[in-house]
Amino acid sequence: MECVFCAIAAGELPGHRVLADPVAVAFLDARPLFPGHVLVVPRRHVETLTDLPEADVGPFFARVRRVAGAVERGMAAAGSFVAANNRVSQSVPHFHVHVVPRNRKDGLRGFFWPRGRYPSEEAAAEAAARIRAALEDGRADDGPG
Known part of the structure; x- marks a missing residue:
């Protein structure tokens, strides 16, 4: 099946397009x-960032x-939430960025899922070290693996 975002x-x-260029x-x-929640997609089909x-x-x-x-201006919003999923929770496998108008007390609380803390400073340091190592070897540009 053809990509629905490519077809749009x-x-x-x-x-309901709000912007279209090359x-x-x-x-x-x-x-x-x-209302006013917009998806921005690259015209070129790519699945992830x-x-x-x-x-x-x-x-x-x-x-x-x-x-x-x-x-923000068009919807008279106080701000916006700008986010993208990469593979997980990506309902259409074409990279897209959500731009959602936000106002105080609009019912959304922070991110849309439960947030937590690292169990220890050591666990946080280990996560940071793994990401730094991936950046140094260039794998961060290529996605998982």
């Missing part, structure tokens, strides 16, 4: 957290930044 970007499927397409989420070519990262996120400002 190509105009083959309907979507770099990205942004459209209203069909199942919004709040780590699949997005490095040269495309800056131009793509410039569009995300622009859409975030427009969502």
Whole structure:
């Protein structure tokens, strides 16, 4: 089956587009957290952030930044939540960034899942060391594995 986001970007499927250019397409989420919840997708099909070519990262996120400002102004929101899933919880396997208008006391609390603490400073240091090591060997650019 063809990618639904690619089909929306190509105009083959309907979507309430708010931005379309050679770099990205942004459209209203069909199942919004709040009215004005927008998805920003790269026009080029890539499944995850780590699949997005490095040269495309800056131009793509410039569009995300622009859409975030427009969502806040257009929806008279106090701010916005900007987030992306990478594989897990990614309902469509085409990289996308959620831009959600936010207001105080809107019913959302921080992230949308339970947050916790590291069991110890040692556990936090170990997690940080593993990420630093992955950055040093370049694996962070390639995703898992």
